[in-house]
Amino acid sequence: MSSQPSLPLGFTASGTTCGIKASGKPDLALFVSDRPAASAGVFTTNRVCGAPVIVSKERVPSSVARAVIINSGNSNAATGEPGIADARAMTAAVAKQLDCHEEAVFVCSTGVIGVPLPMATIMKGIPTGIEALGASDQHLLAAATSMMTTDTFPKLTSVDVRVSGGTVRVSGACKGAAMIAPNMATMLGVVLTDAALTPEQCDQALRFGVDRTFNCISVDGHMSTSDTVLLLANGANPIELSPEDFLKVQAAVQQVCQHLATSIIRDAEGADHFVTVDVQGLETRDQAYRIAKEIAESALVKTAIAGGDPNWGRIVSAAGYANVEFDTAFASLKINGVQVYLAGTPVRFNASELSASLKSKRDVALEYSISGGPCSGTESVRFWTSDLTQEYVRLNSEYTT
């Protein structure tokens, strides 16, 4: 990772205040490519989804993408047909400024649910946002900052990838701490690269990366109505990519997505611990994923970690209801490197020492593995989650309607 995240060639960005947020904080982000870009997107599978998801989803994959407009402060979700018209109008206004077709513009919104967008405010803000566009690190930072809702820090990163003909760059920004804030609807991510990818390569690289990163995080297991991750590849760096080079770019997309996704967990509201759940030794990735997700989403596992309690019984029993037909006689668990359960049997360990390590460190490592029997194999999954604290409950039970 570069220490100072930068935009890829041919991209500009801006972050401005148009006035959606009562706080007066920045609430309008723009990402623009100076030429048509290949693009792909992945979206929430929630039946109840925001209008921007409906509009943007129709426009991927594409080879003519020019821009992404994002507002924070209002999610334009559960707003019916008028909400869809508003989302389209936002893209048309950006397209007019850029002199392109509105189909070349994606839209994302995050914030309160069920309230119509203040369209006059947004339409007035768009020309200002276009004027503010620039290619510096500060412009990328401003755009990432304008996407924030309850986030406590902006989330952005960039990676330079050496390919056979030179170096291409993959950069990204996101917002969210899962659907944890009252009425908020939530995770948005944008990944940009100057590599020359086809729309199919965009789609493949994005799905590969998202499956292993954004789809492997959970704060509270509540799937939001607005989750969107977009990838734009504009080929401003015209190096021709060999199949091997493409895999390097795909790995960089995954690296960028992982940085962004884990930033969300590090920013999870009320959380005291950052928990990495590694599940190994399954026959299929899906089996490993199911086990990792059940462990990561168990309220009992998450409260135990909040309390610094090396309560392995909660972890192995969560694995037990993941609907994977393994034999418990081959199951083992380490907490922060300490073996607590081996081949289906409790192991004697120094509980007070392990508890002290859980209490003193922010990062927690859970390693669960299957070493034989049915469903065993070589597949693994890494999943990230936060702990469940009284502060989380306090924040999410505040009356805000």
Added chain:
Amino acid sequence: MSSQPSLPLGFTASGTTCGIKASGKPDLALFVSDRPAASAGVFTTNRVCGAPVIVSKERVPSSVARAVIINSGNSNAATGEPGIADARAMTAAVAKQLDCHEEAVFVCSTGVIGVPLPMATIMKGIPTGIEALGASDQHLLAAATSMMTTDTFPKLTSVDVRVSGGTVRVSGACKGAAMIAPNMATMLGVVLTDAALTPEQCDQALRFGVDRTFNCISVDGHMSTSDTVLLLANGANPIELSPEDFLKVQAAVQQVCQHLATSIIRDAEGADHFVTVDVQGLETRDQAYRIAKEIAESALVKTAIAGGDPNWGRIVSAAGYANVEFDTAFASLKINGVQVYLAGTPVRFNASELSASLKSKRDVALEYSISGGPCSGTESVRFWTSDLTQEYVRLNSEYTT
């Protein structure tokens, strides 16, 4: 329901202190039929299950059941082969006292995971438990009390059913507040009737009842390693049952199971609200169940209720990720009788009045319905859950290893 729960004919019970619990509270319960009874059981589907589950599961359905022995304070789970031998030894000791085959005895254990049972203590306690057996209401109450772990009150009930030839009785006791206490492994229920049922009828009635009651409650979504519900029907009341009478008995079994299951939710640790989730208008019961379960288990829904926040966005978005292909344009929601969302659109309502009603009442009613479009129909499900409070997190993050 009778105001004072009573045992059916031909059954005795006892609750005694054998010394498993350091607190000195009662920890050994016995339920005994004076003649061979038809029986059925449903058990946790967790791959990681307690030794008593393994042993009891092999013995249902049966027509020769005589007794159930239950200890609290130690779940005999994650204890390997020696744990299974201990569970069998408990049933053999009871069988010896009753002069029957050990296959006629069921065993359940609840309490700490991963610690060998104190077998000398239990073996000494069994004859005392047998001596204490009696048929009075106090004996049933003592048995229900001896099953408790973190429960704050004993859970028991009985129902008299008028059938064509007279009256039969269905009685039950259970323990548990879902898997909420540190290292506890958890829900156990016993249902007894003097009706003359076949093992097949037992199985049918129990599955029908449990599917609609014990399988429709959730405190924290963590499936325990010990969940067991048993039904014994001894025919001490020899009335021959018509098919219609059988349905009445089945309804009584459901009624008993519902009383016991909802008692668990009323006793959920740290909870301030008892929440009934009604989902109606789906094509299949499974679809309604999936939606009800996602709403009931959403941490965001549960924290909103804890805070008295009529946050309908969280509820309709939880329904949206239940993997049911309904059309949101036909979805509606009432909270405590107030329409907040109708045909996919927000409805204006008095939020402060509804919030006051949520704050002042312990019982909360959520009514979610689909009125047309794909997946619509006449099936419904009722599900019960508790809210998620800071107190729940405090209790479950206490260091106890």
